[in-house]
Amino acid sequence: MAIEMLGAEVAKAMKERIISRGDRLKQEGIIPCLTIIRIGERPDDLSYERGAKKRMELTGIECRVKELPEDISQEEFEGEFRKVNADETVHGILLFRPLPAHLDEKPVRKMINPYKDVDCMSDVNLAKVFAGDQSGFAPCTAEAVMEMLEHYGIDVCGKKVTVVGRSMVVGRPLAMLMLQKNATVTVCHTRTAELAETCRNADILVAAAGRAKMITSDMIGEGAIVADVGINADAEGKMCGDVDYEGALEKASFISPVPRGVGSVTTSVLALHVIKAAEYLAHLE
Numbered sequence: 001m002a003i004e005m006l007g008a009e010v011a012k013a014m015k016e017r018i019i020s021r022g023d024r025l026k027q028e029g030i031i032p033c034l035t036i037i038r039i040g041e042r043p044d045d046l047s048y049e050r051g052a053k054k055r056m057e058l059t060g061i062e063c064r065v066k067e068l069p070e071d072i073s074q075e076e077f078e079g080e081f082r083k084v085n086a087d088e089t090v091h092g093i094l095l096f097r098p099l100p101a102h103l104d105e106k107p108v109r110k111m112i113n114p115y116k117d118v119d120c121m122s123d124v125n126l127a128k129v130f131a132g133d134q135s136g137f138a139p140c141t142a143e144a145v146m147e148m149l150e151h152y153g154i155d156v157c158g159k160k161v162t163v164v165g166r167s168m169v170v171g172r173p174l175a176m177l178m179l180q181k182n183a184t185v186t187v188c189h190t191r192t193a194e195l196a197e198t199c200r201n202a203d204i205l206v207a208a209a210g211r212a213k214m215i216t217s218d219m220i221g222e223g224a225i226v227a228d229v230g231i232n233a234d235a236e237g238k239m240c241g242d243v244d245y246e247g248a249l250e251k252a253s254f255i256s257p258v259p260r261g262v263g264s265v266t267t268s269v270l271a272l273h274v275i276k277a278a279e280y281l282a283h284l285e
Helices: 007-027 043-058 074-086 106-111 123-131 140-151 171-180 195-200 245-249 263-281
Strands: 033-039 062-068 092-095 160-164 184-188 204-207 225-228
Touching: 007 140, 007 263, 033 043, 033 074, 033 263, 043 062, 043 263, 062 074, 074 092, 074 106, 092 263, 123 171, 140 171, 140 225, 140 263, 160 171, 160 195, 171 184, 184 195
Parallel strands: 033 062, 033 092, 160 184, 160 204, 204 225
Antiparallel strands: none
8 A cells, every 4th residue: 555645744844944944034124925926717726826825824925916807918918917027025926827818928938037937937947947957946846746755755866757748837847857866767648659568667657647547557566656746627526636546556655646745735835936036036045
């Protein structure tokens, strides 16, 4: 039976680290601040916003929300974003995406101050992740996987890691973070030939393809470590991951559940990034 890797335990361990660095900033007269920019009222955005606000409050970070109407024009959107970007009291910016279909995010991706880009929206930070430059910000979910593995004492050095999913939000940047820790990484996707065999050969299997329960127990090697990043709804409308959890429990040595797993760590990584951003902007890094 696998050991569950619970996000709440990781977040609790990270909390003191975040608060300690935040206190140092406050001694310098700096109140670390995150601004969330939300367009419209998508339920998943509102859910993440509630979690982020709670995490910021628990770690002593100010959290502001700029809510914009769903029918906002491109010009108005860019103008509002520019105001937040120029505000010296704001250290981190989180823009909820995807944007409504009529809006183009490319101008704001180019506009955002890379030091305020706490969820790796800009090409500058993405390039830093691929270059192994520690001054950048990786996507919060990708880094949350690394935080979870580290917390549970799992060293990826020399391990065979299979990442199922090639998005620029999780799969590809996570592969780069794994490589930085000297893992041997294979990136797969839903069209990979012999996907099941590739997954079975992994010491660490990360499911991030966005397909409910696509990783079945026969795709998991005995004693493998499984990190499930997927957030889906099953046939009954219940939240589930990319892994068939019940079947995987019998094969894996460690596994992260959905919910209560990696997703619970992302807001803690976001808080850590806001602190890091404030340090950079104040030249205290």
